[in-house]
Amino acid sequence: MRIGVALRELHRSESALSAEFLRVAGRHPQEHEVRHVAGDLAAWSRDHVLTIAGIAPRYGVEPDGPGSPEPSGEGRELPGEESDADLLLLADLRRLYRMSAGVALDWDLLGQGARVVGDSGLIEVTRRCAPRSVRRMRWARGMLRALSPQILAG
Amino acid sequence: MPSRDPIAEPWGTRTPYGPGDPWPARVDLHLAEGVEPDQVDRWVRSASLLHSNGDAMDIAVKDGRIVGVRGRAEDRVNRGRLDPKDLYGWQAGHSPDRLTRPLVRRGGELVETDWDTAMDLVVERSRGLLDERGPSALGFYTSGQLFLEEYHTLAALCHGAIGTNHLDGNTRLCTATAAAALKESFGCDGQPGSYADIDHADVIALYGHNMAETQAVLWTRVLDRLAGPNPPRLLCVDPRPTPVAREAALHLAPRPGTNVALMNAILHELIRTDRVDHAYVEAHTVGYGELVRLTADYPPERAAEICDLPAQGIREAAALLGGAERLLSTVLQGFYQSNQATAAAVQVNNVHLLRGMLGRPGAGVLQMNGQPTAENTRECGADGDMTGFRNWNNDRHVADLAAAWNLDPARIPHYAPPTHAMQIMRYAEKGSIRFLWVSATNPAVSLPELRRIREVLAHRDLFLVVQDVFMTETAELADVVLPAATWGEKTGTFTNSDRTVHLSEKAVEPPGQARPDLDIFLDYARRMGFRDRDGRPFPQWHDPASAFEAWKRAGAGRPCDYSGLTYDLLRDAGGIQWPCDADRPEGTERLYADGRFWASPEECESYGRDLVTGAPLEEAEYRAANPGGLAMIKAAEYVAPHEEPSGEYPFTLITGRTLYHFHTRTKTARAPELQRAAPEVWVEVSASDAREAGIAEGDPVEVRSARGAVVARARVSGIRPGVLFVPFHYGYWDTGAPDAGGAGGRAANELSATDWDPVSKQPLYKTAAARLRALGPGDGRPSPAPTTTASAPVGAEVARTRGEPDTRETYPGGGTR
Incomplete structure (x- = not known):
């Protein structure tokens, strides 16, 4: 059974996403909506990480605590982002969108696995966490769509 | 003169009635001293512009001057009653410090000029930026106190003629969440x-x-x-x-x-x-x-x-x-x-x-709503919505609006939600908005985190146009100041919180060269040479009545349908609730009586947002969730405030209004009775918190947050322990210290945080952390807070707030009476 693999990967990716949301919130203190909502969404990831840590031992997985996320290792997102604060903002939101999408997909996969093995506890966890992952994607998409016209026209 | 003291008894005498009975009339009246009702030359139709209730009244005119007001007994909204602000607030129009000539900044100073010079400067800067940077370099920030005709004109100018997405109103601070x-x-x-x-x-x-x-x-x-x-x-x-x-x-x-x-x-x-x-x-x-x-x-x-x-x-x-x-x-x-x-x-x-x-x-x-004409900014699309409650994300709605305006739909920005006020300020802060036209509002006192806002507005790369009645704190920072006419000096309509439309007619001439806001906007349009699809000057209207007709066409078929209304009907019948059309000539008392909503994917104004993150949903998502256009029950989990009390800042600070003032007191402080009722800022603190801090009624205190500080006298009240309240009305125009921010300001927004609801984008004035410090014992005088309202004192003898004879007192900007 490979559900443990999926749990381990989600634990890693949610930890990384939490760290990334906090990093973006800290990097744009004057972009107030980004700062505040990214902080709220980081809390969702922390909650998901704790949830996974609670259920993973059933599948033989003992993930590390939430304090040790691997670096996202995503590298540069957009050319020019190093020297241009506006492009950096778009790049950060774009990265959050992609990372959230990956996490959303993994929750979807875990949900499929939970159904096939009939683990009602795990099904409940995926029902709670998967929609939030999609909502984080939508948030990043919405912020990108709202902020990009002014930045691209400027 | 009224038989009661409207300051001491703001709600007046009781006219009891039972369920289902009509509310009895009670006519409130206030005339200038020495004027009797039979000496009044004319009574002119209007309604209240100092709160959102829409109380109908007649303006008394004698010898070409406003001399008082009288509630309209037959109107559905107030049955003759008036708010104390209405009974006295009209006096502000006579204030000798009204703006009466345009001003332009020369060598760092604002100097008087003529309309041609001022408008040519505004047009020159607009044209220059449009050519150099495009429409996104221009922003407009308007009000909740203009008239419907003016908002519709402004929306047509910004969204239609210029093509900028950056138009919002200060209604963002009061009514955005309602919408x-x-x-x-x-x-x-x-x-x-x-x-x-x-x-x-x-x-x-x-x-x-x-x-x-x-x-x-x-x-x-x-x-x-x-x-x-x-x-x-x-x-x-x-x-x-x-x-x-x-x-x-x-x-x-x-x-x-x-x-x-x-x-x-x-x-x-x-x-x-x-x-x-x-x-x-x-x-x-x-x-x-x-x-x-x-x-x-x-x-x-x-x-x-x-x-x-x-x-x-x-x-x-x-x-x-x-x-x-x-x-x-x-x-x-x-x-x-x-x-x-x-x-x-x-x-x-x-x-x-x-x-x-x-x-x-x-x-x-x-x-x-919080403001008298907030409803109209929403309907007309001057507040970050599209005109006629249209959906910016629905191409058919945009095409429909373009047809009403006779413009090419591609001219109307609809690639993202219209930019909200706080984001407009952010773009100005970053320098991508270089031109900001502020009409009838005072962001230098009313927006959160004032030190930041002052910096944004004063930045030399920002060309700031301020159109107002008085020299506000914001006007002090402007490059061009345009003197506007106000209530009683111009004609137009406005709509209250329960969709009641009133006509407000011109009673007297504006002072000096002050002009109605509608005339100013149309003058700008003509000078800019805007044209519609047939090459006619755009907007195609030229006065309040033609602007109202144009609005009726733009709103017809939408929920805010005014097509059955005319100025004559409003003059004769008084307030009427929209929708009012051929099928409903007497208006509509309640919406949704038939359980039918404007929620089908084709009709809805918005595809909705995530209630926690604020993320907008797309059409496909909306169609999937609500194909039948039913009402939507939306649930939301609790998320803690972003700024919670802490060791350093142990209190929650909330700001708000008092009965006797409106907004930044530009009018109410110039009405002696109102100014006397609440002359100075205060801070409310609970009895237990006051005891712990060694603070007694009237003692001077400092309230400090991470953004700044306010010094005020304490009112020990029945407020919830752990919470401080500071009224937001007080700024600097009548203190002689316009930039008193840092070390002990007077404006509550020195303290507030820059944070807004991600869904409505309304700033959060009621979730800041603050600390309280006693500044030593007072002189025994109580705090200046009213005793008749939520700021009533506890445990201290304080003279009751009441009206006093208007004798031999000096008022800010108002001379002596």
Whole structure:
């Protein structure tokens, strides 16, 4: 059974996403909506990480605590982002969108696995966490769509 | 002269009435000293412009001057009554410090000039930026006090002619959450209920709504019901001991910022005790299952912990709402300017959807407005919406609007939601907006975190145009100042919180060279040479009446349909509620009486947003969730405020209004009776907190947050312990120290945080952390806060607030009387 693999990967990716949301919130203190909502969404990831840590031992997985996320290792997102604060903002939101999408997909996969093995506890966890992952994607998409016209026209 | 003292008794004498009876008339009148009613030359139709209630009145004119006001007994809104602000506020128009000539900045100073010079400068800068940087370099920030005709013209100019997406109003600070909550629940803006629901309700729930001070005449209506047979029972949710709280059967004072937790627990109890109209929910709504699932996690005990309330109180609140046969709910800034604003306001709508209590007498929702013409900014699209409650994300709506304006649809920006005020300021801060035209509002006092706002507005790369009646703190920072006419000096219409449209006619000439706002906007358009699709000058209208006709065409077929209204009809009949068209020539008292909503994917004003993240949903997502266009029950989890009290800043700071002032006091401080009633800023602190800090009534204190500080005298009041209240009306124009920010300012917004509701984008003025410091003993004088209102003192002898004879006193900007 490979559900443990999926749990381990989600634990890693949610930890990384939490760290990334906090990093973006800290990097744009004057972009107030980004700062505040990214902080709220980081809390969702922390909650998901704790949830996974609670259920993973059933599948033989003992993930590390939430304090040790691997670096996202995503590298540069957009050319020019190093020297241009506006492009950096778009790049950060774009990265959050992609990372959230990956996490959303993994929750979807875990949900499929939970159904096939009939683990009602795990099904409940995926029902709670998967929609939030999609909502984080939508948030990043919405912020990108709202902020990009002014930045691209400027 | 009125037989009462309207300052000491702002709600006046009782005219009790019972459920279903008509509210008796009581005519309030105030004339200048020495003027008797039979000496008045003319009475001119108008309504109140100093709050959102829309009280109808006649302006008394003698020898070409306004000499007083009289409430209109036959009008549906007020039946003759007037708010103290209306009885006295008209005097501000006579103030000798009115702006009477345009000003331009030369060598760092504002100097008088003529209209041609000022407008040519505005046009030259507009043209230059349009050529160099395109329409996104221009922003417009307007008001909640102009007229419908002016907002529609401004929306047509910005969205149609210029093609900028950056137009918003200060209504963003007061009414954005009302609009957002209505869109989320019902698919479209539009007040469901009617003031007349007060006549029928058996339970009235007021959520964060100090109606006694924000809509004094509407509160009079409630008091008259309370004094009559079979009175309604009131539920009050407010951290302050407001006059509403004093009359309430049940008062809950939650920890600020926790409204969603409270509402979820109330809904939890309504569901648990099955106070649900299942037939209504089944036939007219989507989303009930999700609400049941989510609120299951909010038993009263959990909310009690989050809100710091007794669980039993929450259960009693739910029982009161659940037992109502005719429930009226009203919501205002205690929800709209607090953490999770829209999510909380939507839960109030959910109570009504669950209980099937919409669209019949006494059963309604009033998502209130704070400003007199806020409703019109929403309808006209001058506040970050599209004209006529259209959906910017629906190409057919945009094409429809373009047809009404006779413009190419591609000229109307519809690639993203119209930019909200706080984002406009951010773009100005970053330098991508280089031109900002502010009309009839005073952001240098009213926006959060004033030190930042002053820097943005004063930046030399920003060309700031300010159009106003007085030299406000914002006008002081302008490059061009345009003197505007005001209420009583120009003609137009405006609409109150319950969709009642009034005509306000010109009674007197404006002073000096001051001009109506509509004329200024149209003059700009002509000088800019805007053209429509047929090469005609755009806008195609030229005066208030033609602007009103143009608006009727732009709004026809939408919920805010004015097509059955004319100036003549409004003059003869008084206030009429929209929609008013050929099928409904007398207007419409309540929306959604038939359980039909403007929520189909084709009709809706918005595809909705995520109530927690604010992310907009796309058409496909909306179609999937609500294909049948039903009302939407939307659930939301509680999320803690972003700034919580801490060791360094142990208090929660909230800001708000007092009965006697409006906004930044530009008018009310120039009316001696009002200024005397609340002459200076104060801070409210609970008795236990005052004791602990060694503070007595009237002692000078400093309130400090991470952004700045305010120095004021303490009013020891019945406010919830742990909470401080500072009124936001006081700025610097009458202190001689316009930039007193840092070390002891006077404006509450020195303290507030830059944070807004992600759904409505309304700034959160009621969720900041602050500390309180005693500045030594006072001189024995009490704080200047009114005693008649929520700021009433406890445990100290304070002379009652009352009107005084107007003799030999000097007033700021007003000379002596």
